[in-house]
Amino acid sequence: MKTFALAGNPNCGKTTLFNALTGSTAHVGNWPGVTVDKREGIYKGGAEHVSIVDLPGIYSLSPYTPEEVISRNYILDGKPDGIINIIDATNLERNLYLTTQILETDVPVIVALNMMDEVEKSGDKIDVKTLEVELGVPVVAISALKGTGIKELMKRAAALTEREGKSVLSGAFDGKITEAKEFFAGAGISSPLFHAVKLLENDELELEHKGAKEAQARITAGEDMEAAIADERYKYISSHFSSSKQKGKREAVTKSDKIDKVLTHRVWAIPIFIVILFAIFHVTFSEDFLYIGAWASLGGGLPAVDKLGLSEGMETFVGIFYDGAVFSPGVILANAFNTLFEFIQGAVGEAISTEWLSGLVADGVLGGLFAVLGFLPQILMLFMWFSILEDSGYMARIAFVLDRIFRRFGLSGRSFMPMIMGFGCSVPAMVNTRTLADEKERIATVRVIPFFSCGAKLPILTAIAGGIVQFFGIGNADLITYGMYLLGICTAIICVLLMRNTSLKGETPPFIMDFPHTICRASKISCFTCGIRRSTS
Ligand code: GDP
Numbered sequence: 311m312k313t314f315a316l317a318g319n320p321n322c323g324k325t326t327l328f329n330a331l332t333g334s335t336a337h338v339g340n341w342p343g344v345t346v347d348k349r350e351g352i353y354k355g356g357a358e359h360v361s362i363v364d365l366p367g368i369y370s371l372s373p374y375t376p377e378e379v380i381s382r383n384y385i386l387d388g389k390p391d392g393i394i395n396i397i398d399a400t401n402l403e404r405n406l407y408l409t410t411q412i413l414e415t416d417v418p419v420i421v422a423l424n425m426m427d428e429v430e431k432s433g434d435k436i437d438v439k440t441l442e443v444e445l446g447v448p449v450v451a452i453s454a455l456k457g458t459g460i461k462e463l464m465k466r467a468a469a470l471t472e473r474e475g476k477s478v479l480s481g482a483f484d485g486k487i488t489e490a491k492e493f494f495a496g497a498g499i500s501s502p503l504f505h506a507v508k509l510l511e512n513d514e515l516e517l518e519h520k521g522a523k524e525a526q527a528r529i530t531a532g533e534d535m536e537a538a539i540a541d542e543r544y545k546y547i548s549s550h551f552s553s554s555k556q557k558g559k560r561e562a563v564t565k566s567d568k569i570d571k572v573l574t575h576r577v578w579a580i581p582i583f584i585v586i587l588f589a590i591f592h593v594t595f596s597e598d599f600l601y602i603g604a605w606a607s608l609g610g611g612l613p614a615v616d617k618l619g620l621s622e623g624m625e626t627f628v629g630i631f632y633d634g635a636v637f638s639p640g641v642i643l644a645n646a647f648n649t650l651f652e653f654i655q656g657a658v659g660e661a662i663s664t665e666w667l668s669g670l671v672a673d674g675v676l677g678g679l680f681a682v683l684g685f686l687p688q689i690l691m692l693f694m695w696f697s698i699l700e701d702s703g704y705m706a707r708i709a710f711v712l713d714r715i716f717r718r719f720g721l722s723g724r725s726f727m728p729m730i731m732g733f734g735c736s737v738p739a740m741v742n743t744r745t746l747a748d749e750k751e752r753i754a755t756v757r758v759i760p761f762f763s764c765g766a767k768l769p770i771l772t773a774i775a776g777g778i779v780q781f782f783g784i785g786n787a788d789l790i791t792y793g794m795y796l797l798g799i800c801t802a803i804i805c806v807l808l809m810r811n812t813s814l815k816g817e818t819p820p821f822i823m824d825f826p827h828t829i830c831r832a833s834k835i836s837c838f839t840c841g842i843r844r845s846t847s
């Protein structure tokens with residue numbers, strides 16, 4: 311039985327295609343030695359049954375992540391009869407980066423141009439024939455979701471024949487590549503072209519081959535060509551394939567790119583983030599939402615709600631929204647709930663005539679329950695804001711910008727979000743650490759979150775600050791409170807440094823995320839899409 315492997319970027323639709331191909335025959339295991347899913351199944355729709363393997367989603371065949379190593383080893387040594395390289399056609403240029411590397415192996419390849427339904431819907435056109443001629447391998451337009459083109463894809467896959475690796479790199483590297491290729495071919499290693507290019511990229515897995523270190527030193531003379539090669543690939547792709555896709559809605563793409571450039575700007579990214587963060591906390595926690603309280607206090611202040619001369623019912627109602635200043639939506643929500651709770655508590659207390667039972671139920675059980683539930687509206691609201699930032703992709707961008715700074719403390723940019731949420735409330739902050747893939751980093755982050763003073767700690771901090779001012783007769787309560795916030799942050803940083811250097815020692819995992827490709831060029835950050843790893847320190 312022939313075996314075909316599905317390879318492609320994360321989110322290109324591999325699993326969708328895999329399910330469409332294999333249906334109920336699929337089973338999931340693990341790749342040996344790692345907890346990365348290995349899915350296998352059988353396609354029964356063609357003349358012959360064929361076995362299908364779903365490789366982990368990857369952006370390149372570099373040895374930086376377990377997924378990349380697994381896919382690379384499988385493609386090179388797994389002896390598949392062919393690779394079905396799935397490409398997200400709505401993101402052609404980025405997806406082709408991996409394709410240019412797969413093409414360098416000697417393994418038969420067929421390209422499945424997926425998400426063609428999306429492309430058509432947006433009015434774009436992709437010239438499949440041109441793509442096929444350029445790449446030199448069969449290209450079939452499909453929609454894994456709608457199930458179109460799949461039969462033809464498998465028919466042409468079954469007809470794949472042996473091929474020899476082909477590089478898209480320009481003549482500038484020819485001499486060196488040929489030399490390196492001769493070295494690998496001489497050592498009897500298959501796919502010598504692929505290995506040759508990787509050797510020039512200073513790929514650490516290649517250096518494990520016997521004699522490879524010497525060969526590399528001889529051929530490259532110590533020159534680091536990784537970035538140059540990545541650049542070549544990218545240039546090749548943008549010069550050849552920008553034209554094979556005619557954009558219908560060019561507008562929409564450039565607009566999002568423009569927003570991205572601002573949001574990840576080297577200088578503006580962090581100030582913008584601070585403003586957004588402030589807005590979120592203000593909307594959720596401020597008791598002086600419109601600043602009228604602060605303004606009015608210059609001229610004697612606005613009356614408290616009990617000085618307005620309202621009837622008791624009105625006073626309770628107005629008190630939800632106003633007390634010398636207008637509350638923020640988060641505080642209003644919390645007040646509304648707490649008013650409701652007080653009402654229920656009072657009603658239940660009165661309904662039970664036995665005094666001890668009434669006290670037990672109303673004050674004990676309900677009082678305790680409501681004291682905890684009282685925090686819930688604001689916690690949920692904070693959670694909602696952060697979910698919106700997360701889902702819009704903004705959090706990922708800011709985490710990327712901050713990654714460089716956080717790396718110095720042994721954390722990745724991802725751990726920033728939970729920490730900053732810790733200023734609002736530690737509970738959703740800790741829940742949010744689930745986005746951290748590395749366990750040691752996650753534990754370190756969870757442990758220091760309580761040092762970020764949350765909203766509920768504020769009254770205690772101000773009380774202590776007030777106490778210090780009273781008792782010692784020195785200082786300013788606000789400054790002392792602020793100082794305690796800073797002390798918390800410093801303590802957190804020290805603890806992280808301690809943990810990451812002792813009990814939770816470990817490499818900070820590379821931070822990988824899905825980005826429009828324009829960003830890495832604009833921001834000069836490491837890019838796992840184009841494979842350029844810029845030094846983060
Ligand atoms: P994987 O990460 O490569 O396994 O990608 P998935 O199979 O999980 O697909 C990612 C997303 O793309 C899912 O939401 C799919 O429903 C969607 N998707 C996959 N194939 C197609 C397609 O042909 N057309 C459209 N419109 N969406 C697709």
Ligand code: MG
Pocket residue numbers: 321324325326367
């Ligand atoms: Mg998948």
